[in-house]
Amino acid sequence: MRVILFFSIIFMSVFVHAQEQKSPSVKDVKVGLVLSGGGAKGLAHIGVLKVLDSLGVRVDYVAGTSMGAIIGSLYASGYSGIEIDSIFKTINFDNIIIDNIPREAKTFYERENSERYALTLPFDGFKLRLPTALSRGQNTFNLLSELTLHVKDISDFSKLPVPFFCMTTNIETGKAVQLGHGNLAQAVMASGALPTLFQPVNIDGELYIDGGVINNYPLDEMKAKGVDLIIGVDVQDELSKGKDLKSATEILYQIQNYKTLSDMVQKVKNTDVYIKPDITNFNVVSFDEGEEIIHNGDLAANKHIEELKDIVKKQRTHFVKKPQIKHLDSISINSIQVNGNNNYSRAYVLGKLKLKSNSYVSYKDFSDGVNNLVATNNFDNFTYDLKPDKRKQGYDLITNVTESDKKTALKLALHYDDLYKSAALVNITTKHLLTDSDVMSFDLILGDNLRYNFEYYIDKGFYWSIGLRSRYNQFNKNVAADILLREDLGVNKIDVELKDLTNQFYIQTQFLSDMVLSLGAEHKYLKVSSETIVETPESSESTFENRNYFSGFAKMNYDSYDNKYFPKSGFYFNGDFHLYFYGSDGDADFGQFSIAKADIGYAFKISNKFSVSILSEGGFSIGGYESPFLNFAIGGYGGNLINNIKSFYGYDWLSVSGDGFVKSTFKIDYEFSKNHHLIAAANYANIEDGLFDSGEWITSPDYSGYALGYGWDSFLGPVEATYSFSPETNSSIWFFNIGFWF
Numbered sequence: 001m002r003v004i005l006f007f008s009i010i011f012m013s014v015f016v017h018a019q020e021q022k023s024p025s026v027k028d029v030k031v032g033l034v035l036s037g038g039g040a041k042g043l044a045h046i047g048v049l050k051v052l053d054s055l056g057v058r059v060d061y062v063a064g065t066s067m068g069a070i071i072g073s074l075y076a077s078g079y080s081g082i083e084i085d086s087i088f089k090t091i092n093f094d095n096i097i098i099d100n101i102p103r104e105a106k107t108f109y110e111r112e113n114s115e116r117y118a119l120t121l122p123f124d125g126f127k128l129r130l131p132t133a134l135s136r137g138q139n140t141f142n143l144l145s146e147l148t149l150h151v152k153d154i155s156d157f158s159k160l161p162v163p164f165f166c167m168t169t170n171i172e173t174g175k176a177v178q179l180g181h182g183n184l185a186q187a188v189m190a191s192g193a194l195p196t197l198f199q200p201v202n203i204d205g206e207l208y209i210d211g212g213v214i215n216n217y218p219l220d221e222m223k224a225k226g227v228d229l230i231i232g233v234d235v236q237d238e239l240s241k242g243k244d245l246k247s248a249t250e251i252l253y254q255i256q257n258y259k260t261l262s263d264m265v266q267k268v269k270n271t272d273v274y275i276k277p278d279i280t281n282f283n284v285v286s287f288d289e290g291e292e293i294i295h296n297g298d299l300a301a302n303k304h305i306e307e308l309k310d311i312v313k314k315q316r317t318h319f320v321k322k323p324q325i326k327h328l329d330s331i332s333i334n335s336i337q338v339n340g341n342n343n344y345s346r347a348y349v350l351g352k353l354k355l356k357s358n359s360y361v362s363y364k365d366f367s368d369g370v371n372n373l374v375a376t377n378n379f380d381n382f383t384y385d386l387k388p389d390k391r392k393q394g395y396d397l398i399t400n401v402t403e404s405d406k407k408t409a410l411k412l413a414l415h416y417d418d419l420y421k422s423a424a425l426v427n428i429t430t431k432h433l434l435t436d437s438d439v440m441s442f443d444l445i446l447g448d449n450l451r452y453n454f455e456y457y458i459d460k461g462f463y464w465s466i467g468l469r470s471r472y473n474q475f476n477k478n479v480a481a482d483i484l485l486r487e488d489l490g491v492n493k494i495d496v497e498l499k500d501l502t503n504q505f506y507i508q509t510q511f512l513s514d515m516v517l518s519l520g521a522e523h524k525y526l527k528v529s530s531e532t533i534v535e536t537p538e539s540s541e542s543t544f545e546n547r548n549y550f551s552g553f554a555k556m557n558y559d560s561y562d563n564k565y566f567p568k569s570g571f572y573f574n575g576d577f578h579l580y581f582y583g584s585d586g587d588a589d590f591g592q593f594s595i596a597k598a599d600i601g602y603a604f605k606i607s608n609k610f611s612v613s614i615l616s617e618g619g620f621s622i623g624g625y626e627s628p629f630l631n632f633a634i635g636g637y638g639g640n641l642i643n644n645i646k647s648f649y650g651y652d653w654l655s656v657s658g659d660g661f662v663k664s665t666f667k668i669d670y671e672f673s674k675n676h677h678l679i680a681a682a683n684y685a686n687i688e689d690g691l692f693d694s695g696e697w698i699t700s701p702d703y704s705g706y707a708l709g710y711g712w713d714s715f716l717g718p719v720e721a722t723y724s725f726s727p728e729t730n731s732s733i734w735f736f737n738i739g740f741w742f
Contacts, residue, residue, distance in 0.1 A: 029314040032061045032227030033075075034219055034271070035068030037212035038235035039194065039284025040293065042067025044277035046088060047297025048233050049081030055308050056318035061163045061225050063218045065211040068233070069166035069191035070144070073184055076164035077151045078322050085294060087147065093287035096143065097197065099135040104560055105371030108516050109439075109457055115564050116413060116443075116740045117427060118716045123410035133199035137189055138374050140198070141383060142367060144185035150325050152395070153388040156181050161322065163225070166191040167211030167218045171200050176214040178221055179203075183385050194284070202381060202402065219267045229272035229311070233297070235279050236261065273307050275300050330362045331386065332394030340401040343436045344378060349401065351463075352376060376459075378431070380404045407431050414716060415739035419475055419638055419653055421448035425742050445742060449475050453742070467520075469504040473642050479654040494532045496544075500642055501525040504553075518555040522578070523548065526643075528629050545629040548584040553577060561603060565639075565718040566669060566677055566711060568611040572601035580623075580630075593623025595630065597644065613667045617646065620660040620692050633657040634685055634703070637722060639741030649683050650705020650726030652733055660691030677711040679722075703728060709735075716740070 033052075035045045045068060052059065064072030074084050094100065103111060122129040157164045157180045165180040168190040179187040182203065190201035190208035200207040215221075222230055238261070268274050277300035282293055301308070312318060335357050338346045350356065353369040361369075374382055381402035386395040411427035429441045435458055443453035454470040478493040506520025528545040554577050561570035575598040583590035597619030605611045619632055632644045636653035645654065646663060663685040670678045684701035691697045709722030717740030725732045 028316040029311060030060045030226065030228045031058060031311060031315070032063065032222040032225060032230045033059045033072070034217060034222050034230055034232040035062070035064035035072045036217045036232075036234045036236050037064075037066025037068050037192070037210065038237070038279065039067055040093075040286040040290065041235040041237075041277075041279040041282050041284065042071060043088065043287075043290045043293040044235050044279060044297030044300065045071045045233050046081060046085050047277070047294040047299070048275055048301040049075055050085060051081075051298055051301035051305075052231070052308065053081045053319055053321070055305075056312050057231075057308055058315050058317055058319045059162055059231075061222065061227055063165050063167070063222050063225075064191070065167045065216050065218060066192045066194065067235075069188045069211070073144070073164060073166065073188045074147060076157070076160045076162040077148050077184070078161040078325055079147075080321055083324070088290060088294075091143070093290075096139045097135060097285065097287075099137065099139050101138075101371050101375045102368075103562055103564070104514055105368055106375040107372075107459070107510065108557065108559070109459065110375050110377070111559075111564070113411075113429075113441075115717075116742050117411035117425070118413045118740065120409050120411045122406045123408045123428070124406060128410060133195070134197050135199070136374075136381060137193065137198040137201070138370075138382065140192070141185055141189050142370060144188055145384070145386070146327070146363065146367070148184050149328060149331075149386065151184065152386050154184075157184065157187070160184075165218075165221070165225075167215045167221070168193075168201075168208040169211055169213040169215075171207045171209050174214070176211065177208065178218070183383070186383055186385075199380070215263075217264060217267055219270055223270075230270075231273040231275065231308075231311075232267075232271040233275045233277070233300075234264070234268075235277055236264070237279070273304050273311070275304055328363055330360060331366060332360050333366075333397050334358060334389045334392065334394045335396045337396070337398045338401065339399065341403065343403055343432060344401075345436075348437065349373065349399070353399075355397070378404055380406075413740050413742060415737070415742060417638055417737040417741070418735055419477065419636060420451075420640075423447035423449070423451075423742070443742065449473075463509065465508045465510075467504075467506050467508060467518075469506070470502070472499075472501050474499045477653050480656070494530050496528060496530045496532075499525075499527045502642075506553075514560045515556070515558045518553075518557075520553055522551045522553055524551070525549075526629055547590075549580050549630075550582040551578045551580040553579070561601075563713070566671075566713055567601075567603035567613055568605050568669070568671075570603050572599065572603075572615075574599045591623060593621055595619065595621045595644065597632075609671055611669045611671075613665075613669065615665040615667075616663070617665075618662040618697075619644065628657060631657045631659050631689075632661040632687060634661065634663065634687055637707075637724070637735040637737070639737075648685060648703070648705055649681055649707040649722070649724040650733065651703070651729070656687055656703060658688040658691060660689070660697065661685060661687035662691070662697045663687075675713040677713070679707070679709045679711055681707040681709070683707075 062072045062076050071084060106114065122131065151160060154160055165178055166187055168177050168179055170177050179190065186201065186203060190203055191211045193199065193201050193208065194210045200209050216236060217232065217234060219230060219232060277296045279293065279296065282289060286293065333355060336350065336355060338349050341349055352373040354372065355361065355369055370382070373379065379401050383400045385398045387398060389396050408428065408430040411429060413425040415423045415425065424446050425443055426446070427441060427443045429439065431439045433440050437460065438456065438458045441455045445451040451474065452472050456468040458466045474497065476495065476497050479496050480493060503523045504520050506518050508516055508518040510516045525548050526545055527543070529541045529543045531541045556575045558571065558573040561567040561572055577594065577596045579594045581592050599615060599617045601613060601615040603611060603613040630643060632646060633654045633656065634646045634648035635651035635655035637647045637649065641647065663683060665681060665683040667679055667681045672678055683705050685703045686697055686699065686701055687703065688696060705724055705726045707722050707724040709720055712719040716738065719738050722735045723732060724735065
């Protein structure tokens with residue numbers, strides 16, 4: 001009897017279970033997740049994802065627009081909410097948004113350009129245009145490509161670990177477009193290409209912008225995927241009041257919201273679990289408040305905790321944390337395909353990328369190569385796909401370049417310092433003037449001292465490049481009389497006018513991304529005169545120097561500083577040798593002579609806020625011709641000093657001179673707020689004629705100076721106010737400068 005009862009219970013259990021399997025009431029629930037766009041406010045999606053994961057909610061399909069597409073694509077490719085949170089905490093959003101290319105990725109020519117001009121505008125056909133956007137989105141594309149490298153073999157987004165699609169807008173038709181296949185990083189970029197912030201994205205000949213322009217909450221498209229219920233996360237703003245519209249981005253976002261918010265009324269009703277994080281106090285670029293935004297997403301999701309738990313009960317299987325995604329340190333590149341290049345050869349593109357077929361490179365070197373190419377500014381767009389090679393291990397690299405049709409640019413900058421005084425720079429730069437890889441640049445500097453800089457450069461990358469340079473500088477300054485007169489006439493200082501015209505022809509090669517060697521010939525016309533002392537009653541001025549010099553030169557420069565004006569890390573070396581073999585007739589007979597000089601610098605971080613930089617400089621002349629006007633002179637503070645004039649805290653401009661000098665400078669930089677610096681500095685020097693012959697260069701310093709200053713690394717360039725003091729003179733001097741040095 002007991003045996004019969006036992007088997008009866010077993011039979012009934014199996015029967016009931018079978019009936020439950022057939023019953024629609026316990027049918028597995030397929031969940032779709034919809035993430036709206038909203039710029040930085042979309043970081044709230046991360047907080048929601050962390051809650052869904054913690055409860056075990058299994059997401060069967062995810063869709064997003066703009067920032068929702070970015071976060072949704074990472075979730076779909078296998079990252080958990082916690083892992084996405086960790087990723088976003090390490091991102092420098094300023095570099096992402098403004099497409100800041102690391103300094104080391106730029107050629108020396110491009111570095112000089114980016115560290116001289118405050119504003120660049122297209123100027124083809126003598127027509128001034130505004131840029132299409134603030135950023136090309138290159139850094140965003142690079143980041144997304146790296147983060148999704150593990151799913152590069154999946155071109156159908158429905159085959160991702162979590163099926164995915166995103167919304168974008170065709171800029172020519174104005175229609176919403178659903179992207180569900182292709183290059184995942186490129187599709188997500190198209191979905192998030194916010195007008196004016198990011199330029200349109202070209203996919204198969206079609207131009208796309210932010211999907212939020214037309215459809216910022218793809219609810220209907222998600223329903224069409226056959227899901228049973230939808231969890232929606234909405235980080236869209238309500239319409240703002242006029243007093244709150246304080247920027248162009250906010251105004252454009254308000255215009256964009258007119259249609260999308262009217263569509264949301266019905267979409268909210270059709271969303272099974274509608275999560276609305278509190279994003280009232282944030283805007284589309286509030287990335288610096290990311291942690292608070294993510295926390296608000298967490299809070300909003302927890303308000304729906306019972307609804308979410310109910311979903312979990314209805315699902316047969318729940319969210320299971322996947323193995324941590326391993327990022328590749330190195331990749332094998334089997335073949336390289338270059339598409340879209342016309343003016344620039346395949347060799348030029350590969351030379352900038354520093355890649356070749358059948359090579360094994362670190363992912364960092366690969367990323368650096370991409371930055372090198374982008375930093376040339378010869379391409380409006382550069383995308384790539386790493387296709388897994390099915391025949392053997394590694395990837396086939398498929399690149400797509402869009403060459404810039406902007407050949408000419410107008411560049412502007414402003415500057416003030418104590419030597420050149422007020423100045424406004426107007427630059428015209430044009431490319432492809434005579435060859436495909438050349439660039440011509442002309443600076444006209446208007447202000448208290450008229451100046452110019454001209455350069456023509458044929459860029460051959462790591463091969464020998466050719467350059468032609470011409471510059472004209474002039475300034476008036478009271479300088480120590482003994483520098484000019486070499487005798488005591490009872491005058492402490494003389495008002496001097498210096499004019500310098502220098503022309504160079506050179507060849508140059510880049511050994512490493514940070515090292516360059518130059519060889520060339522130079523002509524220099526130098527005139528130094530003063531109205532303080534007149535030679536005869538009939539003359540209006542005294543001329544101390546009026547001579548043409550001809551020389552050959554060699555230079556080697558290594559520069560890995562992360563920032564030219566406020567370096568926190570890196571090494572710097574600049575060596576220069578000039579052989580002056582001819583000088584035109586002047587007051588003194590000319591004899592062949594040489595000048596050699598070198599600077600060595602090192603910067604390093606002590607902490608996140610403190611950094612130290614050390615700079616040692618030295619130089620000497622060789623030969624019988626003694627001219628004080630090409631000698632070394634110390635004093636003042638500046639960044640665009642000509643010939644052998646050297647900065648020195650505690651002394652006014654051109655206070656001490658000699659044909660040999662050694663100098664050391666120590667700086668401590670405290671960045672108390674982003675881009676705002678407090679700097680303490682000390683410098684020491686020995687300088688005199690025959691310094692290295694007498695051995696004075698290794699004795700205790702004869703000259704010293706100390707400084708305390710404030711610096712702001714602004715979009716116009718450095719803004720600095722520096723108080724300096726010298727114990728030898730027992731006097732203090734203030735130095736001021738505003739803007740990039742030119």
